Amino acid sequence: MTIFLVILAILLVGGTALLASGRPLPAALHGFAPGARAADGPHPATVARGGAGALRRQGDGLGLVEPVASLPPVLLPDAPAAPDVDAVRFGLGLRGYRMDQVDEVLDRLAAALEERDALIRDLRSRLAAEDAG
Structure with missing residues (x-):
């Protein structure tokens, strides 16, 4: 639990420092900025409901990697031995x-x-x- 709190604190300090620096946010995060318009990115409620899936659908590189289609399917015969x-x-x-x-x-x-x-x-x-x- 302590490690989680330390990591959370580091993320909060880093995020605050990024916002305070005045540097532009990456395009994928524009919807998270305070006062962002709907055209700037996903609505915060959409992200809250969809989580990482909402970001992954945008194709911005965030989220999990899609499965590799070139891998053979894992199949067993009808009567496996x-x-x-x-x-x-x-x-x-x-x-x-x-x-x-x-x-x-x-x-x-x-x-x-x-x-x-x-x-x-x-x-x-x-x-x-x-x-x-």
């Missing part, structure tokens, strides 16, 4: 899930699929033996 789950690879991003938890879930899923497939093979072999006998 344990090797299919083992072969799944996800792209890296700024935010995401804890890798150790994802790895554990995928390992458990692969083991469950392998166990299911082994049981199906066993039952099919028993059925074939009964039909033959």
Whole structure:
């Protein structure tokens, strides 16, 4: 909590110093200036509701980067098997899930699929033996 307050204080002091210096604001921040007109940028209420998404839609370089379209999609076949789950690879991003938890879930899923497939093979072999006998 203390670190958060220190960072917040630094940001407030920096923002105040920037506004007090009289330097023009970057084009992306004109909507945040006191007394800004609607034509200058997003309305503050819009930004409050839309957050970073409102800034990202403007294409001004603020916010998260859009996903890379050249990456292959992460797909599993209609009937996934344990090797299919083992072969799944996800792209890296700024935010995401804890890798150790994802790895554990995928390992458990692969083991469950392998166990299911082994049981199906066993039952099919028993059925074939009964039909033959």
